[in-house]
Amino acid sequence: xxxxxxxxxxxxxxxxxxxxxxxxxxxxxxxxxxxxxxxxxxxxxxxxxxxxxxxxxxxxxxxxxxxxxxxxxxxxxxxxxxxxxxxxxxxxxxxxxxxxxxxxxxxxxxxxxxxxxxxxxxxxxxxxxxxxxxxxxxxxxxxxxxxxxxxxxxxxxxxxxxxxxxxxxxxxxxxxxxxxxxxxxxxxxxxxxxxxxxxxxxxxxxxxxxxxxxxxxxxxxxxxxxxxxxxxxxxxxxxxxxxxxxxxxxxxxxxxxx
Amino acid sequence: xxxxxxxxxxxxxxxxxxxxxxxxxxxxxxxxxxxxxxxxxxxxxxxxxxxxxxxxxxxxxxxxxxxxxxxxxxxxxxxxxxxxxxxxxxxxxxxxxxxxxxxxxxxxxxxxxxxxxxxxxxxxxxxxxxxxxxxxxxxxxxxxxxxxxxxxxxxxxxxxxxxxxxxxxxxxxxxxxxxxxxxxxxxxxxxxxxxxxxxxxxxxxxxxxxxxxxxxxxxxxxxxxxxxxxxxxxxxxxxxxxxxxxxxxxxxxxxxxxxxxxxxxxxxxxxxxxxxxxxxxxxxxxxxxxxxxxxxxxxxxxxxxxxxxxxxxxxxxxxxxxxxxxxxxxxxxxxxxxxxxxxxxxxxxxxxxxxxxxxxxxxxxxxxxxxxxxxxxxxxxx
Numbered sequence: 074x075x076x077x078x079x080x081x082x083x084x085x086x087x088x089x090x091x092x093x094x095x096x097x098x099x100x101x102x103x104x105x106x107x108x109x110x111x112x113x114x115x116x117x118x119x120x121x122x123x124x125x126x127x128x129x130x131x132x133x134x135x136x137x138x139x140x141x142x143x144x145x146x147x148x149x150x151x152x153x154x155x156x157x158x159x160x161x162x163x164x165x166x167x168x169x170x171x172x173x174x175x176x177x178x179x180x181x182x183x184x185x186x187x188x189x190x191x192x193x194x195x196x197x198x199x200x201x202x203x204x205x206x207x208x209x210x211x212x213x214x215x216x217x218x219x220x221x222x223x224x225x226x227x228x229x230x231x232x233x234x235x236x237x238x239x240x241x242x243x244x245x246x247x248x249x250x251x252x253x254x255x256x257x258x259x260x261x262x263x264x265x266x267x268x269x270x271x272x273x274x275x276x277x278x279x280x281x282x283x284x285x286x287x288x289x290x291x292x293x294x295x296x297x298x299x300x301x302x303x304x305x306x307x308x309x310x311x312x313x314x315x316x317x318x319x320x321x322x323x324x325x326x327x328x329x330x331x
Numbered sequence: 332x333x334x335x336x337x338x339x340x341x342x343x344x345x346x347x348x349x350x351x352x353x354x355x356x357x358x359x360x361x362x363x364x365x366x367x368x369x370x371x372x373x374x375x376x377x378x379x380x381x382x383x384x385x386x387x388x389x390x391x392x393x394x395x396x397x398x399x400x401x402x403x404x405x406x407x408x409x410x411x412x413x414x415x416x417x418x419x420x421x422x423x424x425x426x427x428x429x430x431x432x433x434x435x436x437x438x439x440x441x442x443x444x445x446x447x448x449x450x451x452x453x454x455x456x457x458x459x460x461x462x463x464x465x466x467x468x469x470x471x472x473x474x475x476x477x478x479x480x481x482x483x484x485x486x487x488x489x490x491x492x493x494x495x496x497x498x499x500x501x502x503x504x505x506x507x508x509x510x511x512x513x514x515x516x517x518x519x520x521x522x523x524x525x526x527x528x529x530x531x532x533x534x535x536x537x538x539x540x541x542x543x544x545x546x547x548x549x550x551x552x553x554x555x556x557x558x559x560x561x562x563x564x565x566x567x568x569x570x571x572x573x574x575x576x577x578x579x580x581x582x583x584x585x586x587x588x589x590x591x592x593x594x595x596x597x598x599x600x601x602x603x604x605x606x607x608x609x610x611x612x613x614x615x616x617x618x619x620x621x622x623x624x625x626x627x628x629x630x631x632x633x634x635x636x637x638x639x640x641x642x643x644x645x646x647x648x649x650x651x652x653x654x655x656x657x658x659x660x661x662x663x664x665x666x667x668x669x670x671x672x673x674x675x676x677x678x679x680x681x682x683x684x685x686x687x688x689x690x691x692x693x694x695x696x697x698x699x700x701x702x703x704x705x706x707x708x709x710x711x712x713x
Contacts, residue, residue, distance in 0.1 A: 102532035102540055106548050109525050113551055116518055123515045127508050133458065141512060148520040151556045156614050157572045158556045171612035175602045195447055199402055207399055211458045214451070226615040227597040228642035239447075245682070246639040290703045297703075 117159055124163045131164055135213035138166075142219060153223055173212060173220040176201050181244035189293030190245030191257075191311035194218075194233070197242050214239075237261040241311060247292040252285045257309065264313035265298070265306045332359035333432040334396055334417050336425040340381055340389035342374060344494060345465035349373045350452045353383065354443025358412070360434025371439055373452055376462040378415075390428055392417070394462055402450055403438070411446040413439045413453070519555070526557050546571065574628065576613070576621035580604070580644075581630040588632070588646050592679050593654075597622070597634075597642040599680070637686045638693075651690070658691040659710060667700070667709045 130137050145152050145160075152160035153170050161167025180200045184192060198214055205212065221242060224231040230246030236258045243249065249257075259274055260266035271282040286307050289295035298306040342348060355371040357364040357380060366388070372379040378397075382388035398416045405411040416436045441449070529548060533540055540548075550570045552559050580600075587603060588595055595603075597618065605612045613621075622634035622644055631647040661676060662668045668676070670685035677684060688708045691697045698711045 102529055103544050105525065105529050105532065106540075106544050106551075109522075109529065109551055110547070112522060112525060113554065116522055116555075119515060119518055123511055127511060130508050135455070135458070137508065140509065144512065144516045145519075145556070148516055149523045149557065150519055151558065153614055154556045154558070155553050155572075155617050156612055157553055157617065159554050160556055161614070162611075167614060168610060168612050171605060171614055174615065175605050175612075178598050178602055199404075203401075211454055213454075223615050224598070226619050227601060228619075228636060228640050230640060246641055287703050291701070291705065 120163050139215050170220045174224050188310040191294050192242050194240040256285050260309050265308040267304050333429040335390040335392050336427040338391040346374045346376045352445035352449050356440040358438035359432050410440045410442045522555050573621045577624040594643050594645040655691045658687050659696045663710045667707050669705050669707050
């Protein structure tokens with residue numbers, strides 16, 4: 074970027090350059106930007122028309138939302154990038170997903186003391202729906218996944234780990250590598266795992282298994298039951314949910330921790 | 332369970348099967364139904380159940396009878412369930428397995444799992460309410476009567492014609508929405524092409540762009556949701572909108588930050604600000620882009636990214652040395668501290684107190700004792 078040239082000589086030089094470009098039939102960037110402004114107005118009108126006919130469809134129909142999102146992605150547009158974007162303002166998609174983001178953060182925060190910051194997508198879905206009440210818009214798991222993807226921009230370690238056909242949602246910046254992920258997947262069936270099971274299924278040495286389990290303990294993602302019959306069991310609260318602890322609502326959690 | 336009626340289990344003309352699941356036992360409220368384990372089927376119009384051993388035993392209930400449903404998680408020795416709350420028994424109900432019941436809800440107990448997908452599909456069907464668009468010709472007891480003037484087609488030809496009509500109508504509604512969407516996307520695609528062309532020209536310096544024009548271009552990209560390909564300019568990726576936003580945040584966040592020891596995780600800020608706004612919410616990216624502008628706008632806040640990737644907003648007045656010094660004081664005072672203990676002491680979140688301790692450690696003032704019991708920090712005497 075450079076200042077526009079000053080002085081008669083510079084002006085003349087510039088006019089020459091512009092003439093050369095125009096000769097070749099190229100449109101200058103600044104002219105194109107001016108043109109884009111008009112095109113944008115036209116597009117906005119089309120979007121308004123679309124919104125007046127189908128805004129409800131997007132709000133009520135999660136399948137339609139998926140289609141919409143996928144089409145946007147294909148052409149290189151992110152309708153959720155900004156609350157100030159046309160899509161957000163006119164179709165209301167923004168508020169839907171951003172509010173969902175808030176609800177996701179709150180649920181994860183409320184349960185963090187219990188599951189260390191790891192929760193199944195199913196449980197997250199269940200609790201978000203519960204928090205929204207009977208009469209709120211339906212939210213699908215696809216909606217949650219998209220909202221979570223957006224939350225990643227805020228750097229707080231939001232991520233998704235594929236486990237048993239669905240996902241575990243991570244909401245703390247705990248470092249989880251492939252080894253940890255594989256053990257989580259193994260534990261998914263019963264909610265807990267033992268060193269022997271890891272050695273049998275994954276064919277790891279004892280040390281590697283212990284190392285991974287210790288890390289999960291340290292991060293608060295696993296609880297140790299050393300009194301289990303046979304050998305110690307490593308339980309993952311993220312996987313056994315409401316069974317053993319009292320339910321904490323987001324309001325209660327807000328009062329508990331700042 | 333007294334809402335169910337006997338059925339032959341065959342689907343009606345406009346009725347489609349959505350999902351089925353074996354290994355399901357029915358409950359009349361809290362009591363096990365006097366039926367064995369069976370297959371539960373969800374169609375666009377009804378919920379059906381068929382005995383696995385005796386296929387002739389088949390019952391159903393129209394989806395319009397459902398008020399509300401919820402999941403009941405599995406327990407020790409108990410399968411996961413879906414609880415379905417129902418409208419009162421309609422007067423003209425056909426006979427069913429139960430004459431009366433003291434409960435107004437039933438449960439589906441999934442002994443062979445499958446509840447997750449079933450719940451999802453049930454939610455979809457209850458949202459879309461497809462049975463309203465294409466009511467089946469057989470009288471199903473509902474609150475609403477069958478559509479007037481709909482004659483029962485006779486003969487194969489009549490049936491096929493009716494099927495075609497219905498299909499066309501439903502297709503038309505769906506396809507209109509998708510057609511409009513496709514057309515809209517074509518136009519959006521044009522805008523993307525234009526912006527790419529402009530970005531290339533800016534790169535190749537074909538023409539003379541003023542700062543003004545750059546700012547305008549960026550705001551166009553923001554409106555369309557197109558990623559800014561021309562990065563690292565004087566104002567970063569910020570636009571006028573983000574500048575305004577940054578100033579607003581500068582005002583709104585002063586008090587909350589003071590209350591929380593001068594630092595808040597960005598996710599906390601996101602929730603705080605959006606809950607306050609109620610409408611026209613900020614996207615996560617909006618927030619990040621606005622916070623990036625704090626420094627250049629000389630606002631008393633800073634966006635800070637820790638090694639762990641955690642992003643926080645902190646008060647300018649909160650110097651790093653102060654934080655580290657106070658962390659060291661606290662730890663020395665108590666002999667040693669974990670992140671949780673430190674958090675309680677300062678009234679900070681565990682996440683942020685951990686970051687402070689890590690920072691003090693990085694500067695060499697603290698050292699750690701890392702065990703399965705947790706991470707504990709001690710003053711560094713080395």
